[in-house]
Amino acid sequence: MLIKLFTLYVYLQTALCGCGPDIRNSDFERMRANYKVKVEKLGRMDKRIKESSGLARATDSTFYTNPDSGLPAELYEFNLNGELLQTIALPIPNQDWEDLAQDQNGNLYIGDFGNNSNQRRDLKVYRLQEKTMQVTDTLQFSFADQAEFPPPRKDKHYDLEAFFYHRDSLYLFTKSWAARPVTQLYKLPVAGNRQALPPVARLQLKSPVTAADISPDTAAYALLGYGRLYLFEPENGTIDLQGKRYCLPLGRTGQAEAILFLEPGQLLITNEKGKVYRVTYQPR
Numbered sequence: 001m002l003i004k005l006f007t008l009y010v011y012l013q014t015a016l017c018g019c020g021p022d023i024r025n026s027d028f029e030r031m032r033a034n035y036k037v038k039v040e041k042l043g044r045m046d047k048r049i050k051e052s053s054g055l056a057r058a059t060d061s062t063f064y065t066n067p068d069s070g071l072p073a074e075l076y077e078f079n080l081n082g083e084l085l086q087t088i089a090l091p092i093p094n095q096d097w098e099d100l101a102q103d104q105n106g107n108l109y110i111g112d113f114g115n116n117s118n119q120r121r122d123l124k125v126y127r128l129q130e131k132t133m134q135v136t137d138t139l140q141f142s143f144a145d146q147a148e149f150p151p152p153r154k155d156k157h158y159d160l161e162a163f164f165y166h167r168d169s170l171y172l173f174t175k176s177w178a179a180r181p182v183t184q185l186y187k188l189p190v191a192g193n194r195q196a197l198p199p200v201a202r203l204q205l206k207s208p209v210t211a212a213d214i215s216p217d218t219a220a221y222a223l224l225g226y227g228r229l230y231l232f233e234p235e236n237g238t239i240d241l242q243g244k245r246y247c248l249p250l251g252r253t254g255q256a257e258a259i260l261f262l263e264p265g266q267l268l269i270t271n272e273k274g275k276v277y278r279v280t281y282q283p284r
Contacts, residue, residue, distance in 0.1 A: 022247045037280070049274060067097065157181075157183075216264060224269065252277075
């Protein structure tokens, strides 16, 4: 029953995915008013890729994706045609993997921090050396502002499915289950452990946030929601949910939960059914 209700919730979010509420409540602009945008379906992943919850680059033309809770602790390497190139078993548990991130030093980060019920006290990020896929560190953290496990429904802002690496830190964007969703931003330095993170910023969004990535030139970062893409242009390179921000309806992408910049102005998106999309945008 819960799965059916959640499927209905996602359907309604994507079917009614206009950006009006985000424009009214949080000063978003319509992306198509400022950019020429193209959304195209590239194909579907091999059925052996059980789920696509996060994305990272493997080579110039291939990508890693990961399943989330209840599925094997594996990464899948695939190409833009959705072909499975290899399955990589990892020696770490998959309690609830949600997203992937990378730095410029050959490290891959796996976010084991899914927290639908807002009750977890063991949130963590695994750092792996990409060449060997060996774990080199486990970054454990908590939200300094969370006092109840779980909090009341109106304060259920502590699920987590989205992050990216930027300047020696991981930027975490929470997924809200409250009636009025907000995303809260936290900064996790990659040097250190068992950190209690204070919130950096928060912003009311119509859709819960399911994935995030930053452009290779760091001029923009994107948050993915059910039926929506949120694009931010940070001021002075500061990640704080401020600056110019745009909303793009993406109703056709369904339960999309993974996003990756292919290059500045071009994004790869996958959904839990294995469909692969590319979003291209350029200034008008």
